[in-house]
Amino acid sequence: MSLKEILLSLLVVALLAACASMGTPDGGPFDEDPPVFVSGVPSLNATGVTDGKVVINFNENIRLENAFEKVVISPPQIEQPQIKYSGKHITVQLYDSLLPNTTYSIDFNDAIVDNNEGNPLENFAYVFSTGDAVDTLAVSGTVLNAEDLEPIKGIMVGLHSSMSDTAFTKKPFDRVSRTDSRGRFSIKGLAPGKYRVYALADANGNYFYDQKSEAVAFMDTEVSPSAVRAMRADTIWRDSITVDTVRMVEYTRNLPDDIVLRAFKEPFYTQYLVKYPREEHSNFTLYFAAPNSELPRIEGLNFNATDAYVLEPNATMDTLRYWLKDTTIYYKDTLQVAVTYNILDSLQLPVPRTDTLYITSKRSREAVIKAEAERYEKAKKRFLKKVSKLPDYDENNPPEYIPPTKVLPISTTANSQMDFNKEVEFLFSEPLASCDASMIHLASVVDSTLTPIPFVFEQNSKNIRAYNLYAEWRPGEKYMLTIDSAAFKGLYGGVSERFEQEMTYRKLDDYAVLYLTIPHTGNDAVVQLVQGEKITATTRTDGDKCAFYFIKPGKYSLRLFMDRNGNGKWDTGSYEDKLQPEEVYYYPRMLDLRALFEYEQTDWDIKAPLNTQKPLEITKQKPEKERKKMNRNATRKFK
16 A cells, blocks of 8 residues: 555544544533513503402513512502412412502512522512502602711601691501612602601511611602603623623603612610629629719618729719728628619600619628638748748748739730830729829930930829820830839729839831821811721811821821710611711721821712612622623533
8 A cells, every 4th residue: 555545544444533523412502591470460551450469471481589588569568468489480479468559569679580590670660550650759768877878778768748747657658669789779660749757677577667777868858750851771692701892871850869868776775774793802893884964872771882992974864883882881791772863754754763782792791701801821832832842941930931023914905015105004903092193204215315304193083993194205216114013002902013114105207107198077077097996096186177197007087076065976866856877988998108208188979879889898788799690601512
């Protein structure tokens, strides 16, 4: 056989082998089409409907995802409707009597998906009317938490055609919607007219505001829905990441579509005494359910409470610790106390209430004395064992054992590296019986030379066990803080030990400086520098300007609130008084501040839409990913 014939034979064999090779079937193209609505009873947009049963048919098997959360029926139904799906059908049974001349909408959002691939049928709403026409107007917007501008997911938003202020507190909404993961809502099926808009975390499902524990929001003005023709961009995807075409299409735009509701909880509480533990004989604590406007009155029933204790209240006076001063009192196993404090009656007026308490220590007096005696005997044995090894030890005349002085525990912020804008703080484990400031020594350190400097040591006004040391600190300089032993003596005999700490205050080069110009704030804004969830610094605007100094390098966000009443804290609203919560704003970007730099920001526009202000990096309620047709067949490979 010639060479030509051999090559020809090999080519034929290769071709036959290629034709005979088996490939794996790919199963055909992906199903990327959402279910298609086919028909319904009553028909879509039907009028004159009298039956509350709705059957909706599709071209393929479907299922409902999170129907309870996503499906919203308007007008709201007092009796819970039944929503079922099977095969290609959805059945909705309304049990409330149908209202005359009313448009009903069953808004499924994206709850309807095909059974196999889960392709969603977006923004599908089934509408019909009991009257002669179907109302088609809509309003939409966003609900935010008033205090931190967090989008609120799943809160109810409703409308009233009644302009009465009591409609919100007495009658169910005319029409409702719920917010999605972005806090967005759309209320559909509206007739022309004027409406009032509300948001309500409806705890008891009655569609009106009757519990002050429910979060609410309201607009100060009414809205009038309308519709206009507009243009928008429509994107066609080639595959999951590639845009094929962007075209402009005409659509009906319903207005208003930019409503912003700021939800809040009213300052409502029921006052009562929650608990009254006595962890140690020396003190007991009263915990109240809400702040007290004035201190409760304490009457001792088995002891004289006059000048019997040192009171340690917190800022809101809802946690009160009583440190007993007399050992004859705190060695009692049970203290009988009458506590008189104010509660609110049915008219929300303060009235006195007296609780009789039996405050029992966790350990009895006998147990405490026994434990102290055991500790004494063990310490004495260790002492005698140690001294018995001394050359001059006399077994018949052993040295007397003198227990060591009880140590007063102290925690302090004094450290080797100190922030320039921080004072030295001390926190004692018990109230002080005495403090000798002459035993505190502060000196600057230059080339190992100590030079005493003046300082002020005083009790913190917010905590009776806390004290601050103030001095004229200089950046980059070293200081030596020395406190002699026994400088502080506690209420129960504890004595402080000697303390010594060298401190270096950071240089100015270690910090950043931030200057802010914030138009429309005047002198009323409280501005906060926030790192993570911690407020690291607070200041107030002065003629639209403010500044932060001594900022540690890092990433920060900025928040402000308009302090209308000048109390320095954010205040909530009141629907009864028609008082909106104090306005909160965020700088829309994170700031990466570096040491040795001065930053000046003049682009903070608090008039920008509230739902666009809070940076996504610090927004806890993240928007869910929008599901869209990904056109996977464009990237499908055939064998």
